[in-house]
Amino acid sequence: MNKNKKKTTIYDIAALADASPSAVSAVLNGTWEKRRLSRKLAARVMRIAEEQGYAVNVQASLLRREKSNIVGMIVPKYDNRYFGEIAEQFEELARARGMFPVVTCTQRDPDLEFEAARELISYQAECLISTGATDPDRISDFCSAAGVQSINLDLPGTKVPSVISDNRAGAYDLTMLILDRCLQDLGWSGSLRFVGGRLADHNTAARLEGFLAAHRDRGIEVPDHHVLAAGYSADSAARVLADFRPDGPAGIFVNSTISLEGVVRWHRTLGTRAAQVRYGCFDWDPFGSFLPGNVGMVEQDVSGMLGKAFSFIGHPETPGTQVLVPCRLHRFD
Amino acid sequence: MNKNKKKTTIYDIAALADASPSAVSAVLNGTWEKRRLSRKLAARVMRIAEEQGYAVNVQASLLRREKSNIVGMIVPKYDNRYFGEIAEQFEELARARGMFPVVTCTQRDPDLEFEAARELISYQAECLISTGATDPDRISDFCSAAGVQSINLDLPGTKVPSVISDNRAGAYDLTMLILDRCLQDLGWSGSLRFVGGRLADHNTAARLEGFLAAHRDRGIEVPDHHVLAAGYSADSAARVLADFRPDGPAGIFVNSTISLEGVVRWHRTLGTRAAQVRYGCFDWDPFGSFLPGNVGMVEQDVSGMLGKAFSFIGHPETPGTQVLVPCRLHRFD
DNA sequence: CTGAAAGCGCTTACAG
């Protein structure tokens, strides 16, 4: 083991093994049988490489091969289970396919998203999965200009295939569940409130659609002021509810776990009135089932989505293809 | 924008701009002023590069420069806030220093950890931060053989500097808080139970030390069967408590949010007896404060730890240096 | 069966 000196190269090994660099290279990347090098030479080279702590210089190797095995992912945040699971499973799937996954977190910042995409391409990523990107088309354009495949996850774009949750259907089911429980537990049937998110966002819009459709199918009208999509932060959810002190039964559709935090905070301030409130959340969190009043959560099918996304890699599809993946509804109590 | 053809290189740009590749290179990496190229040439080259959607081939550039800017991190899981935050902040800090962060998740598997380290080194990472590694010394050895700096985070090793939470002090404080609340709320003073983790793990051992020290300082004896460190999963925590149906007051020290899930599950099965139980958890989760009976949580100082870790980069220190970073105690109710 | 040589895309010391 040479100390923090220069790294061992195939030339060093060639010298030590009394072989040519070509032979060493062939041994080290497993093509020696094809090149009919002697088993003895191969064994010697491998032993020496091991002794020297050799690790191939992938930059050089890939440069020569004119390909990287890098597949990149950008992800907005690690602040909830959803994106954490996406990153984790992405790595697993990529590795299973012999690729090198690089995921970078872009803080929900459109410019950072773009810079991260550019950086990944500089590192020769062969494919880029943009998760929850604010402006996926800008990234797709840049990628295609660089000859790199890109795929949208979680949020749809128009230029490349997008894999997203079936937000509308998930929201429909969740809304039905909350309505059912309001009727069942509280003997009440009225319009729920929709809390969290932004109407301009695709996912929020789709969920609101499902929310409204469910009410429509139940013959319940939703007053405009029941739609409280004032952002994603816990604080904004708490703020938007601050003045709401129900003196009877009430139900809430919570859009995302981040907003859920704010809703639960509000819920606790209600004292005994809290027992008259039911809510459910679009998103999943392991502690969700322990929250009083929470009747269910929607879990997005991360492996389903990623499996779909990976199936596009290397198979360019019609631009703008949109794949909807169903969600799973967890019912509590 | 050329379609998914070969990528634009400096030679392409040189031809288009009627300049030499050397000049293009100088313009593109900002050394053109130093080389006294004309402003006009620089402007032309930059315009053309822009038009062509040029992105430097970092593999080639770094190969030539004989350095990467890559700093790698291995992380066990993204299944709790702690590691998610670590990954996120690591990226931020690395970028702020002009480095390219690559984090890979190793599923708490010692072999995967090692393979990931090897892979990162193959990609020429200049420094590797091993977070929560099962066998940090094995990784350190491999890194040092390859001439790569490594640093341990969260779990200590003996060969390179380690930055870890002051688990003992944090556990001491949390134990005191739970004991106080048991006395205050329930008028009871007795030994808490320690649930979750493995005694063989450094962090669990240190926390148990703090737990025992606090009891000692309060003059409370801890019976052996009150130490229930049967693993990290929610199920094992729930299982270990399954037979415990307190008929009076009780208190629990929960080691990690993962175990907390199991404890809360158990707690809910107690019915009215639940009111006689207080617990606290070493780890932080935003929903923690909403759990009935939870009196406090310990939040590890992620930015403090990472700041320290980064301060070691490029400054080789005495092997085995151990830096303890204090935790923050959140009190609920 | 095996090695010398060219070349991946870049950077930079060097010579003019």
Add this chain to the structure above:
DNA sequence: CTGAAAGCGCTTACAG
């Protein structure tokens, strides 16, 4: 002030 040339560490078509 500027460009030709060498070389980073590897791979592979090619010639023997």
